[in-house]
Amino acid sequence: MSRRAYPYRRAAVGSVTMAEWSLKSEDGEAVPLPAFIPDWDFQRDLSLETVVGVDLDAVRASAGLPHEAELALSVVWSSTGSGLRRLADRITLHGGGTRSAQLSFTVIGRDSGGLLSVDTQLILAKALDNPDPIGPRRAGSVLWHHRAGVRLQGDASQFPMAVVDFKSAGYPEKAPWYLDIGPNLEAATMGAVVLLVNSGTPIVLNALRRADKASYAERLIQSAVRQDVVRLMIERAVADEELTDTSRFEPDTLGHTLLGLLRTFLPGTSLISLRMTRRTDPALFSAKIQHAVGLFAKET
Secondary structure, X not given: OOOOOOOOOOOOOOOEEXXXXXXXXXXXXXXXXXXXXXXXXXXOOEEEEEEEEXXXXXXXXXXXXXXXXXXXXXXXXXXXXXXXXXXXXXXXXXXXXXXXXXXXXXXXXXXXXXXXXXXXXXXXXXXXXXXXXXXXXXXXXXXXXXXXEEEOOOOOOOOOEEEEOHHHHOOOOOOOEEEEEOOOOOOXXXXXXXXXXXXXXXXXXXXXXXXXXXXXXXXXXXXXXXXXHHHHHHHHHHHOOOOOXXXXXXXXXXXHHHHHHHHHHOOOOOHHHHHHHHHHOHHXXXXXXXXXXXXXXXXO
């Protein structure tokens, strides 16, 4: 893996120490931040905390900074699901000696999704006239950096999931799920598509939350949901007469995802052909998608 080359001196190895990020569990206990949270959904906020130790004198000496240089610890999180990037916490460090700083923040569930990345940095807080020709001068110069991440949804074909009381929300009360697809093809997929799961159907909800630990019956439910999601996404593409096989979209947008699904599950089939099949023989159209997705194929 390549490393970024900085045009100035930075903090020496060992002058900054950091405990791994901890995640507050639903019962309030702090657990190490996992690489993947399989049962996460948009109603779950994430509260993280860590402790960073900084030897201020060693940092300034190794980075070529004068004693009066003001430093700061900052935390920035970003989400591939929402496309958001936010400053989560910032602590200014003055004087010398060794400082221990606790960093903490909460990411609202609706603001997250996909891969959540957390960047912790020690930076130069204010610009200064540095007599050292290769010492940092600009505010925001990164002296030390640490990145952590947690995946909140599985692979690229899995969309954000939210648990909803369908009866209270006005959806058909006994429907187990509803795929909400936004109208804007230029929008980020993770913000435009949400799988709403009815809290009144716990069998389906538990099946989707168990992921790889699902029972045989739960795997059948997962297969049915997967097929229905792909079918609805392809129908969304087919219904949009302005969408063509040669349309171009930025990566990770809804339009890009729709065309990607078509090429993955129905390679060599044009949108014109699919529109004709759906119009003249809807049952055949549905059967083609069942076949392409492999409905129950892995469970039989």
